[in-house]
Every structure is written in C-alpha cells, then in structure tokens.
Amino acid sequence: MPEELRGIGVSPGLAAGPVARMSPPPSLPEARTVKDPDEEVAVAARALEAAENRLRERAAQATGAARDILDAQSMIAADPTLKDGVTDRIKDGADAPHALRDTFDEHRRTLEGLGGYLAERAADLDDIAHRAIAAALGLPMPGVPQPGHPYVLVADDLAPADTATLDPANVLALVTERGGPTSHTAILARSLGLPAVVGCAGALGIADATAVTVDGTTGLVRAGVGDEEVDGVRARAAEERARLAGGTGPGRTSDGHAVDLMLNIGSAADLAGVDLTDVAGVGLFRTEFLFLDRHDAPDLEEQVDAYAEAFRLFERGTIVVRTLDAGADKPLPFLGLREEPNPALGVRGLRVAREQPEILDTQLEAIALAALETAADVWVMAPMVSTQPEAADFAARVRDHGLPTAGVMIEVPAAALRAGRFLDTVDFLSIGTNDLSQYTLAADRQSGGLADLLDPWQPALLELIGVCAAAGKTAGKSVGICGEAAADPFLAPVLAGLGITKLSMSPRGLPAVRASLAGHTLAECERLAALALDAGDAAEARAAVLAETNG
Numbered sequence: 001m002p003e004e005l006r007g008i009g010v011s012p013g014l015a016a017g018p019v020a021r022m023s024p025p026p027s028l029p030e031a032r033t034v035k036d037p038d039e040e041v042a043v044a045a046r047a048l049e050a051a052e053n054r055l056r057e058r059a060a061q062a063t064g065a066a067r068d069i070l071d072a073q074s075m076i077a078a079d080p081t082l083k084d085g086v087t088d089r090i091k092d093g094a095d096a097p098h099a100l101r102d103t104f105d106e107h108r109r110t111l112e113g114l115g116g117y118l119a120e121r122a123a124d125l126d127d128i129a130h131r132a133i134a135a136a137l138g139l140p141m142p143g144v145p146q147p148g149h150p151y152v153l154v155a156d157d158l159a160p161a162d163t164a165t166l167d168p169a170n171v172l173a174l175v176t177e178r179g180g181p182t183s184h185t186a187i188l189a190r191s192l193g194l195p196a197v198v199g200c201a202g203a204l205g206i207a208d209a210t211a212v213t214v215d216g217t218t219g220l221v222r223a224g225v226g227d228e229e230v231d232g233v234r235a236r237a238a239e240e241r242a243r244l245a246g247g248t249g250p251g252r253t254s255d256g257h258a259v260d261l262m263l264n265i266g267s268a269a270d271l272a273g274v275d276l277t278d279v280a281g282v283g284l285f286r287t288e289f290l291f292l293d294r295h296d297a298p299d300l301e302e303q304v305d306a307y308a309e310a311f312r313l314f315e316r317g318t319i320v321v322r323t324l325d326a327g328a329d330k331p332l333p334f335l336g337l338r339e340e341p342n343p344a345l346g347v348r349g350l351r352v353a354r355e356q357p358e359i360l361d362t363q364l365e366a367i368a369l370a371a372l373e374t375a376a377d378v379w380v381m382a383p384m385v386s387t388q389p390e391a392a393d394f395a396a397r398v399r400d401h402g403l404p405t406a407g408v409m410i411e412v413p414a415a416a417l418r419a420g421r422f423l424d425t426v427d428f429l430s431i432g433t434n435d436l437s438q439y440t441l442a443a444d445r446q447s448g449g450l451a452d453l454l455d456p457w458q459p460a461l462l463e464l465i466g467v468c469a470a471a472g473k474t475a476g477k478s479v480g481i482c483g484e485a486a487a488d489p490f491l492a493p494v495l496a497g498l499g500i501t502k503l504s505m506s507p508r509g510l511p512a513v514r515a516s517l518a519g520h521t522l523a524e525c526e527r528l529a530a531l532a533l534d535a536g537d538a539a540e541a542r543a544a545v546l547a548e549t550n551g
C-alpha cells in the first residue's frame with residue numbers, strides 16, 4: 001500500500017519518479033589541536049573563498065531573482081567580519097572547521113536576535129557555513145544530489161543556492177518538510193516551473209529510490225507507488241504540458257471576459273528572453289532589489305537608469321512600479337530602522353516614509369524621470385498601506401511628481417475592508433496576497449509550520465479579495481492581484497469569479513493560468529468562487545473547487 005503524505009502544493013503540476021534526498025550537511029569531527037595556526041587560518045580562508053566562489057558560479061548560471069539571491073549569499077561569504085571571527089578563534093586554539101562553525105553560529109544568533117523575519121537569512125547563513133566547513137574538511141560541498149537520472153528531490157528545506165540552480169531536466173519535482181507558500185523555495189520552484197510541495201511532514205523518511213507521485217496542486221505525495229501508477233501520472237503530466245503549450249492569447253474566460261495576465265519582476269533582467277506576446281504588462285515591479293545589500297540608497301541617476309531600462313523593455317503595456325518595500329521579510333540595513341519586537345507589524349513598506357520621506361521622494365522623482373525617457377504607461381503603487389489618508393497622501397505625492405496613475409497595494413485587512421473609500425482617491429488597487437494572508441490569518445509568512453493558514457485558498461482571504469473586487473467594480477477602477485495566489489491555475493477562475501481583472505505572476509505561471517481561465521465561463525468562475533467562499537478552510541475550498549473542475 002503506498003503511503004500518503006500531505007503538504008501544501010505551492011507550484012502546480014504532476015510528477016512521478018524515484019526519490020533522491022538532499023545530501024546532509026557535513027558533520028564535524030572531534031576538535032583537534034592546531035600546530036600551525038597560520039596554516040589553519042589559511043585553510044579556513046580558502047574554505048570561505050571556495051564557498052564564495054561556488055555561490056558566485058551558481059549565480060552566474062542563474063537568472064533573475066535566483067541570481068540576486070545567490071549574489072547576496074556570495075557577498076555574505078566574502079564578509080570580512082566572518083574571516084576575522086574565524087581567525088580570532090583559530091588564534092585562541094580552535095581548528096578551522098570548528099572556528100568556522102562557531103563563527104557562523106554567532107552570526108546566526110545575531111541575525112535571529114534581530115527578529116523572526118531574519119530566519120530566512122539565517123538559513124542562508126547555514127547553507128554558506130555547511131559549504132565552508134565541507135571545504136575545510138576536504139569533503140564535497142553539500143547540496144543537490146546527482147543520481148544520474150531524473151528524480152524527485154526531497155529535502156528538509158532548500159537553501160536558495162540549491163533551488164536556484166536546479167536543473168528542471170533532471171529534477172521532476174520538489175518536496176520539502178519545511179517551508180511555506182511564500183518561501184524563497186516556493187517562489188523559485190514556481191519560476192522554474194517545477195511541481196512543488198512544502199511543509200510535508202515525514203517526507204525525509206522516504207528512502208532514496210522509492211517511487212513517489214507528487215501533486216503540486218493538492219499537496220499530495222504518494223510514496224511506494226507501483227510502475228502502473230507512475231506511468232499513469234507521467235501520461236497525465238505530459239497531456240497537461242501539451243495542453244498548456246498550445247495556449248495563446250490574452251487572458252480571458254471561455255466566454256471572453258478579460259482577465260489581464262501580467263508579470264512580476266525585480267529588474268529588467270527578469271524580462272530577458274520572456275515571450276511578451278499576449279502579456280498585458282508588468283503588474284509588479286519590485287524595486288527593492290536595487291536597494292539590497294548596500295550601504296547607501298542608490299542615487300537619483302542610478303535609479304533613473306534602472307527603472308528606464310525596465311520601462312524600455314515594455315513600452316506597449318502598463319508597468320506597475322511598487323515603491324520601496326523595506327522592513328520585516330525584506331531587511332535593508334542602510335535604512336537603519338530600529339529593532340522592533342514584531343518587525344512585520346512595525347515600520348515597514350510605506351511606513352518607512354513617515355521617518356525618511358526623502359527616500360520616497362527621490363524614488364518618485366526617479367520613476368517620473370524614467371517614465372519621461374520612455375513610452376511606457378507607468379503606474380505607481382505603495383506597499384503596506386493601512387488607512388485612507390495614507391492612500392490619499394501617497395496618491396497626491398505621486399501626482400505631484402507628474403505621474404498620473406497612483407494606486408496602493410492591499411496587504412492589510414484594514415485596507416481591504418475600506419477598499420471602496422481608498423478608490424475615492426487612488427486609481428487602482430493591487431492585492432498582495434502574500435502579506436494579506438499573513439495579516440488576515442495572523443500567521444508569519446516565514447513560518448513553514450503555519451503553511452496551512454497562509455494558504456491563499458483560505459476563505460477569509462478570498463472574502464477580503466471579493467470585497468476589494470466589488471469596490472473596484474463600483475468605482476470602475478482596476479483591482480488586480482500580484483501576490484503568489486495569482487499564479488495558482490486552479491485558483492485563477494475563483495479569483496476571476498470574485499471580480500479580479502488582473503493577475504500578475506512570474507512568467508512560468510502564465511500558460512497554466514491562461515489555460516485554466518480559458519476553460520471556464522465567467523458564470524462558472526462565479527460558481528467556483530461561491531463554493532470556495534462557502535468552505536471551512538483552505539483545504540476544503542481547494543477540494544470543493546477541484547471536485548467541481550475535474551467533473
């Protein structure tokens with residue numbers, strides 16, 4: 001009898017094949033007496049350099065968000081304070097592997113002490129530590145297995161470095177014990193188009209080479225399946241891929257109701273090589289990537305160049321630029337934000353402009369100048385807006401800079417409930433479901449253990465989305481979704497049925513969402529939305545809609 005494990009499906013698709021588990025991190029041997037401290041320091045320095053180089057190599061092979069994450073990691077590995085800490089410990093008698101371990105542990109504690117949102121950065125640090133220690137011990141670097149045939153990768157959680165350079169030709173699907181729907185792992189899996197299930201308790205207990213099936217939509221993993229089941233799932237997956245590959249045209253339901261399909265990007269590089277036919281524009285340009293890992297904010301000129309580069313690539317559609325979204329899960333040290341016990345509930349997003357308005361003003365000036373240099377239709381929105389005056393004030397600032405279209409993100413339940421009033425002063429709304437689910441369900445978006453609460457199928461989240469969409473309809477203004485929920489093809493008809501008219505996602509998500517919308521009339525979408533709203537929780541909502549969709 002196959003064993004059934006359940007997690008959260010975070011990247012849709014079916015896969016079947018043998019499991020290969022992630023190589024475990026190196027275990028530390030007993031401490032040894034160091035005879036030549038200078039040589040030991042040199043061993044540790046070479047190990048850090050090897051980790052840095054490996055991350056750089058991987059960054060060079062990756063693109064977009066993956067490359068940014070890997071570049072950031074390689075910079076951490078090159079941080080001189082790490083090397084100093086290791087050197088001091090060796091001078092105090094530690095050997096290189098233990099000096100590395102203790103130094104990384106200290107940095108980890110510092111990061112964790114800065115607040116829960118840094119858990120993700122702490123995981124990055126562990127990954128670098130494991131690489132450096134393996135290098136110091138003369139062991140191969142831990143990471144993605146290479147069994148020599150296609151496989152389902154099972155891991156505790158994947159470090160960005162691993163996810164970023166996975167070869168979709170050899171990895172059939174990802175299954176992790178930890179991680180949530182908005183984790184880096186989930187986002188990168190979606191951008192690679194790999195089926196993925198996270199938060200899957202017991203996954204690491206599946207022995208290597210066991211045949212499994214993975215459903216990245218429902219989160220079901222069946223371990224120990226027979227050849228017949230493997231073949232059946234593979235045939236269904238192939239049919240599904242063929243069906244999606246054939247889809248073209250703008251987003252619309254089968255009876256022609258338009259739902260614009262748009263892209264989420266972090267920089268112009270994310271548009272490289274992407275087929276922009278039938279794409280209505282960029283629904284979320286996350287500008288914080290330009291501000292990451294630096295000591296000062298980019299100046300006006302640097303910002304103008306970066307924005308104009310992206311605008312030029314999309315001169316025939318709308319580009320929605322989000323102003324800097326710093327704080328909480330997106331720490332930007334140069335801002336010098338003070339430590340807070342609950343950073344996700346603290347000074348983040350638009351709230352940073354209360355204390356440092358000049359950063360927002362410079363950014364708006366740069367966006368306006370870049371817009372003038374190009375023919376793109378540039379819309380501007382603010383993250384983490386809570387009240388109507390905040391929205392009105394932001395819109396006024398945007399317009400003062402000569403930018404005609406101002407909107408806000410809906411990421412806070414208070415804002416969703418007041419969407420109608422917000423639309424008195426702003427031109428559009430874009431729902432950030434990653435944060436809106438965090439704040440609606442009171443579940444930290446970094447917390448893998450609460451992944452079921454963060455699931456975008458939660459009826460409470462859907463109800464708030466419905467409130468915003470209805471407000472948009474009344475006002476005759478656009479209400480879209482740019483959180484990860486927009487990339488779920490089974491949720492797309494539900495969102496359309498709730499009245500959402502724009503869905504913005506990473507390029508990989510587009511074909512499946514397009515095909516799913518095209519498979520339903522608007523009236524069917526409305527019926528699916530009613531079913532989902534009627535459910536008790538996310539799992540019930542998904543099950544009810546899938547049962548109806550699969551007939």
Ligand SMILES: C=C(OP(=O)(O)O)C(=O)O
Pocket residue numbers: 284286325411431432433434435436482483484
């Ligand atoms: C799109 C969103 O913003 P981010 O994930 O960048 O916070 C969101 O919160 O849904």
Ligand SMILES: [Mg+2]
Pocket residue numbers: 383411432434435
């Ligand atoms: Mg957000």
